[in-house]
Amino acid sequence: MKLYEYSAYELSEMLRAKKISSRELTESVLDRVDEVDGKVSAYLYTDREMSLKAADEADRLIASGKAASRLAGIPIGIKDNISTKGIPTTCASKMLENYVPVFNATVMDKLAAAGCVISGKLNMDEFAMGSSTENSYFKTTRNPFDTDCVPGGSSGGSAAAVACGEAVVALGSDTGGSIRQPASLCGVVGLKPTYGSVSRYGLVAFASSLDQIGVFGRCVRDAALLQDEIQGSDPMDATSARRSYNSLYDGLCGDISGLKIGIPSEYFGLGIKPEVSEAVMKSVKELENRGAKVTKISLPSTEYALSAYYIIACAEASSNLARFDGVKYGYRAKDCDGLIDMYEKTRSEGFGREVKRRIMLGTFVLSSGYFDAYYKKAKLLQKRIQQEFDDAFKSVDVIITPTSPSEAFRIGERVSDPLAMYAADICTVTVNIAGLPAVSVPCGYSASGLPYGMQIIGRKFDEQTILNAAFAHENAFGGFAKPKI
Amino acid sequence: MMIKGYEVVVGLEVHAELNTKTKIYCSCRNSFGLEVNTQVCPICLGMPGTLPTLNEKVVEYAIKMGHALNCKINRICKQDRKNYFYPDLPKSYQISQADIPLCADGYLDVIMDGGEVKRIGVERIHIEEDAGKLLHSDKFDGSLVDFNRCGVPLIEIVSRPDMRGSDEAKAYLETIRSILKYIDISDCKMQEGSIRCDVNVSVHKPGEPFGTRCEMKNVNSFSAAVRGIDYEANRQIEILEAGGTVTQETRRWDDQKGVSVSMRTKEDAQDYRYFPEPDLLTIVVPQEKVDELKRTLPELPNAKIMRYVRDYGLSHYDAAMIVDVVEKSAFFEKCIEAGCKSPKLLSNWILGEISKFMNEGTAIEDTKLTPKKMAELVGLIDSGKISTAAGKTVFDIIVKEDADIQKIIEEKGLAQVSDDSALEAIADEVLKANEKSVSDYLGGKTNALGYLVGQCMKASKGRANPGRMKEIILSKING
Numbered sequence: 009m010k011l012y013e014y015s016a017y018e019l020s021e022m023l024r025a026k027k028i029s030s031r032e033l034t035e036s037v038l039d040r041v042d043e044v045d046g047k048v049s050a051y052l053y054t055d056r057e058m059s060l061k062a063a064d065e066a067d068r069l070i071a072s073g074k075a076a077s078r079l080a081g082i083p084i085g086i087k088d089n090i091s092t093k094g095i096p097t098t099c100a101s102k103m104l105e106n107y108v109p110v111f112n113a114t115v116m117d118k119l120a121a122a123g124c125v126i127s128g129k130l131n132m133d134e135f136a137m138g139s140s141t142e143n144s145y146f147k148t149t150r151n152p153f154d155t156d157c158v159p160g161g162s163s164g165g166s167a168a169a170v171a172c173g174e175a176v177v178a179l180g181s182d183t184g185g186s187i188r189q190p191a192s193l194c195g196v197v198g199l200k201p202t203y204g205s206v207s208r209y210g211l212v213a214f215a216s217s218l219d220q221i222g223v224f225g226r227c228v229r230d231a232a233l234l235q236d237e238i239q240g241s242d243p244m245d246a247t248s249a250r251r252s253y254n255s256l257y258d259g260l261c262g263d264i265s266g267l268k269i270g271i272p273s274e275y276f277g278l279g280i281k282p283e284v285s286e287a288v289m290k291s292v293k294e295l296e297n298r299g300a301k302v303t304k305i306s307l308p309s310t311e312y313a314l315s316a317y318y319i320i321a322c323a324e325a326s327s328n329l330a331r332f333d334g335v336k337y338g339y340r341a342k343d344c345d346g347l348i349d350m351y352e353k354t355r356s357e358g359f360g361r362e363v364k365r366r367i368m369l370g371t372f373v374l375s376s377g378y379f380d381a382y383y384k385k386a387k388l389l390q391k392r393i394q395q396e397f398d399d400a401f402k403s404v405d406v407i408i409t410p411t412s413p414s415e416a417f418r419i420g421e422r423v424s425d426p427l428a429m430y431a432a433d434i435c436t437v438t439v440n441i442a443g444l445p446a447v448s449v450p451c452g453y454s455a456s457g458l459p460y461g462m463q464i465i466g467r468k469f470d471e472q473t474i475l476n477a478a479f480a481h482e483n484a485f486g487g488f489a490k491p492k493i
Numbered sequence: 494m495m496i497k498g499y500e501v502v503v504g505l506e507v508h509a510e511l512n513t514k515t516k517i518y519c520s521c522r523n524s525f526g527l528e529v530n531t532q533v534c535p536i537c538l539g540m541p542g543t544l545p546t547l548n549e550k551v552v553e554y555a556i557k558m559g560h561a562l563n564c565k566i567n568r569i570c571k572q573d574r575k576n577y578f579y580p581d582l583p584k585s586y587q588i589s590q591a592d593i594p595l596c597a598d599g600y601l602d603v604i605m606d607g608g609e610v611k612r613i614g615v616e617r618i619h620i621e622e623d624a625g626k627l628l629h630s631d632k633f634d635g636s637l638v639d640f641n642r643c644g645v646p647l648i649e650i651v652s653r654p655d656m657r658g659s660d661e662a663k664a665y666l667e668t669i670r671s672i673l674k675y676i677d678i679s680d681c682k683m684q685e686g687s688i689r690c691d692v693n694v695s696v697h698k699p700g701e702p703f704g705t706r707c708e709m710k711n712v713n714s715f716s717a718a719v720r721g722i723d724y725e726a727n728r729q730i731e732i733l734e735a736g737g738t739v740t741q742e743t744r745r746w747d748d749q750k751g752v753s754v755s756m757r758t759k760e761d762a763q764d765y766r767y768f769p770e771p772d773l774l775t776i777v778v779p780q781e782k783v784d785e786l787k788r789t790l791p792e793l794p795n796a797k798i799m800r801y802v803r804d805y806g807l808s809h810y811d812a813a814m815i816v817d818v819v820e821k822s823a824f825f826e827k828c829i830e831a832g833c834k835s836p837k838l839l840s841n842w843i844l845g846e847i848s849k850f851m852n853e854g855t856a857i858e859d860t861k862l863t864p865k866k867m868a869e870l871v872g873l874i875d876s877g878k879i880s881t882a883a884g885k886t887v888f889d890i891i892v893k894e895d896a897d898i899q900k901i902i903e904e905k906g907l908a909q910v911s912d913d914s915a916l917e918a919i920a921d922e923v924l925k926a927n928e929k930s931v932s933d934y935l936g937g938k939t940n941a942l943g944y945l946v947g948q949c950m951k952a953s954k955g956r957a958n959p960g961r962m963k964e965i966i967l968s969k970i971n972g
Binding site: 110211213215376 | 542543546574576578580638764767771772773
C-alpha cells in the first residue's frame with residue numbers, strides 16, 4: 009500500500025512513531041497528483057517546493073516533540089475559495105485569476121500552527137455556485153469513480169482529490185450542500201459543521217448567513233480529526249459561536265444503542281431515485297439492528313426550502329460579489345469608456361453564466377417593491393424550517409435522509425437546465441437554512457459502481473452524535489470503496 | 494423666516510465622524526491627514542473573505558448623542574447593507590442602519606439669537622461607515638483612491654422638517670456641533686470633513702400643505718448650508734411664482750458659484766437594496782449600559798448657557814460665546830472653582846484677551862496661565878487693588894511666565910492709589926492746569942468731566958483709582 013492510500017489517523021500515528029516522514033508522505037501524495045490529476049482535474053494549483061518545505065518543517069516539529077496536533081505533517085487540500093496568503097485564491101473565476109491574497113483565512117492560520125502541509129488549491133464551481141464543478145472557469149473536475157461523470161459541487165475538487173488519494177483530507181465549503189453532495193457523489197465522508205463552529209474569516213463569501221467551511225475524509229475518523237483542528241470561536245468572525253469545543257476524534261464511539269433516529273418522509277419522496285432511498289433505508293436498518301430506535305417524522309416545510317434557499321443565497325451573493333468591480337484587484341476589462349462601462353464590461357466578462365444568473369436573481373429579490381414578496385418571505389420560511397427541526401429534535405437525536413437524489417450524473421447532462429441542477433440540492437439546503445451540522449457518508453453503490461450518500465443531520469453543535477452515528481454506520485458497512493483510477 | 498409670502502421648510506441630515514481610536518469594523522487607526530492608503534487593512538479594503546467586527550465604542554458614542562438629543566434608544570437593533578457601486582466604496586456596499594436606527598424620535602431645543610427657544614424634532618440617529626476619497630492628479634490620467642477614510646465611524650443625525658429658514662438651520666447645526674464637542678464624540682472639523690450635511694428644502698404658503706422638497710448634497714460648511722438654503726428657497730419660489738411646479742430631485746450645491754445644480758430626479762433615484770448585514774450580529778445593548786451612558790452625560794451646552802446666565806449673571810450673548818468653545822467654558826468654570834467672585838469681569842477677560850491669543854492658534858494650556866492666577870487677577874481688578882490697565886500688564890506677564898502676581902505688582906509699582914490725600918494732590922494740579930475744562934463743565938458740558946478724570950489718570954500713570962478720582966474732582970469743582 010502506498011502512503012497516499014492510508015487514512016489520516018493511521019498516517020498520524022506512523023509520523024509520530026517516526027516510521028515515515030512528512031516529506032515521504034507529501035511526495036507520495038504529490039506523485040499521486042502527478043499520476044492521476046490529468047484525468048481527475050481536481051487541482052487548480054500545486055507547488056511541490058512549497059509543500060515539501062512545509063513537510064520538512066513538520067518533520068522538524070515532530071522530531072522536536074513539540075507537535076501538538078495529530079495532523080502535523082499531513083498534506084491537506086484546500087478549496088480555492090479559502091484565502092491563502094501568498095498562494096493564488098481564484099474561486100475558480102476569471103475574475104480572480106491572478107489574485108494572490110495578502111492574508112490567511114483563520115482556518116489556514118490554524119492549519120499552519122498545527123504543522124499541516126498544504127498539498128494545493130482545489131477546483132470548485134465558480135464562487136461555490138453549482139453542484140457539479142462544471143462552473144469552474146478553468147476546468148471541469150471529473151468523478152474518480154467514472155471520469156465521464158461529475159464529482160458534484162461546488163467542492164468537487166476537494167471530494168475528488170480525497171477520493172482518489174490526491175489529498176489525505178481536504179477543506180471545502182458548504183452553502184447549500186457543497187460539501188455533502190460531492191462527498192456523496194465521490195464516495196467519501198463530508199462534514200458540514202454547525203453554522204458558527206468554524207470561522208468564516210477568509211472564506212470568500214457566497215451567502216454569508218449560510219456559508220460554512222467543513223471537511224472531507226475517506227473515513228469518519230479523518231473527518232473528525234480535521235474538524236478538531238479547524239473548529240473554535242474566532243474574534244475575527246462576529247458570527248462565530250462563543251463557546252468551547254471538545255475533540256470529536258477523542259469522542260468517537262461506535263456504540264449507538266438508544267440513539268433515536270428520525271426519518272422524515274418528505275426526503276424520500278418525489279425526485280429521489282428509489283435505489284438511493286433503498287440504500288439509505290438499508291443502512292438505517294443496520295443501525296436499528298445495532299440498537300438505534302427509528303421513528304418516522306415530518307418536516308412539512310421542506311418543499312419550500314429550495315425556493316427560500318435560492319432567494320436568500322442569491323440575495324446575499326448579489327451583495328457579496330459586488331466588490332468584484334475591477335477597481336482594486338482581479339480582472340478589469342480593457343478599453344473601457346468611463347466608470348460605468350468599466351463596471352459593466354468587467355463584470356460581464358469576469359463572471360461566468362451561473363454567477364451572473366445568481367447575481368441577477370439576488371439583485372431582483374432585493375429590489376424596492378420586491379423585497380417583501382421574496383426576501384422577507386424567504387426569511388419567514390427560514391424561521392419556520394428552523395422551528396420544525398427544533399421540534400423534531402425534541403424527540404429524535406439525529407435525522408437521516410439521502411444526501412443527493414441520485415448518484416453522479418454525466419458531465420454536460422444538466423448544464424443547460426439550471427433548475428435540474430438546483431434540484432440536486434433538495435436534500436441538503438434545509439440544513440444550511442437551519443444552521444445545523446450534517447455529515448454525508450457513503451451507503452451503497454449503483455450497478456455501475458457509483459456511490460450513494462446518506463446524510464445524518466444533528467442538533468446545533470452536536471457534531472459528536474452525528475459522527476458517532478456515521479462511525480457506527482461505517483463499521484457496519486465495512487469500510488468504503490475506493491475508486492479504481 | 495418668510496420670503497415673498499412663502500414659508501421655507503428645512504430638514505437636515507448631519508453626518509459626523511466619530512473620534513474613536515479605531516475604525517468601526519477593523520482595528521485600523523481612525524485618524525485624519527496621514528499618508529494615503531497607510532491606515533488600511535484587508536478588512537477596511539473589503540478584500541475577499543474578510544469580515545467586519547463592530548467596534549462597540551461606536552455604539553456607545555452614538556447612544557450618548559441619542560441621549561443628548563432626547564432620543565429613544567433602540568437597544569436592540571441591526572445593521573444593514575446599502576448597496577451601490579462607487580470606486581471609493583471597496584465592498585460596493587456601505588454597512589449602515591435601515592429600518593431600525595440605534596436612536597429615534599428625539600428633539601433638540603435651539604436658542605435663537607433673540608433668546609427664544611425653538612424645538613426641532615430628531616427623527617433618527619444611526620451608525621454607519623465612511624467611504625474613501627477619490628483623488629485626482631495631473632500626473633495621472635484617471636482617478637486615484639485613498640482608502641484611509643474607509644471604515645471611519647459616522648453617525649447620521651436626521652432632523653424632522655421642523656426648521657423654518659436658514660437662520661434656524663444654522664442655529665440647529667451650531668447646537669449639534671456644540672453638543673458633539675461637549676460629549677466629546679467628534680472632532681467637528683469642517684475643513685477635514687468631519688461634519689457634513691445634506692439639506693432638504695421646500696417652500697409653501699402658510700396654511701397650505703408642504704411643497705415638494707429638493708435634497709441638496711455637497712454642503713460642506715454651515716455658512717454654505719445657509720447660502721444653499723436661501724438659494725434653493727428662492728429658486729423654488731421663482732418657479733412657483735412663474736406658475737411652474739418644483740420637481741422632486743437631488744441637487745448638488747456648488748458653493749463657489751453659489752448655485753445648486755440637478756444631480757438626479759426621483760425617477761432615477763438609486764435603489765440601494767437594503768438588507769440585513771449577515772456578517773454581523775444583532776446589536777444588543779444592556780439597559781444598564783444605556784442608563785449609565787445617560788447618567789454620565791456631561792452638562793450640555795444649552796444647559797450651560799442657561800446656568801451662566803442664571804447663576805453668574807452673564808448676558809445670554811456672552812454666555813453663548815464662552816460655551817461655544819469647550820476650552821473657554823472649561824477655563825471659565827475652573828476659575829470660578831479657584832475662587833473667582835466676579836464671573837462677569839472674568840467673562841470679559843475670556844472673551845477679550847484670552848480669545849485674542851486663542852484666535853491666533855494658542856491654546857490656554859500652551860500658556861502659563863492658570864485658573865488660580867486668573868481668578869486672583871480678576872479679584873485684584875474687581876476690588877480696585879489694581880486698575881484694568883495694570884491688570885493687562887500683569888496678564889501679559891502671567892501668560893508668558895510662571896510669575897507671582899503680587900511680586901509683579903510690587904516690582905512694577907502697579908498698585909492702585911486709593912489714598913485720598915495723594916489723589917487730592919493730583920486733582921488740584923490737574924484742575925489748575927485745565928481751568929477751561931472746569932468752566933466748560935460748570936457751563937453744562939458734562940463731557941469735560943471725563944476729560945479731567947482722564948488727565949488725572951495720566952498724571953498718576955494709571956495707578957489712580959478712577960472711581961474715587963471722579964468723586965474727588967466732582968467735590969472740588971462743585972466746591
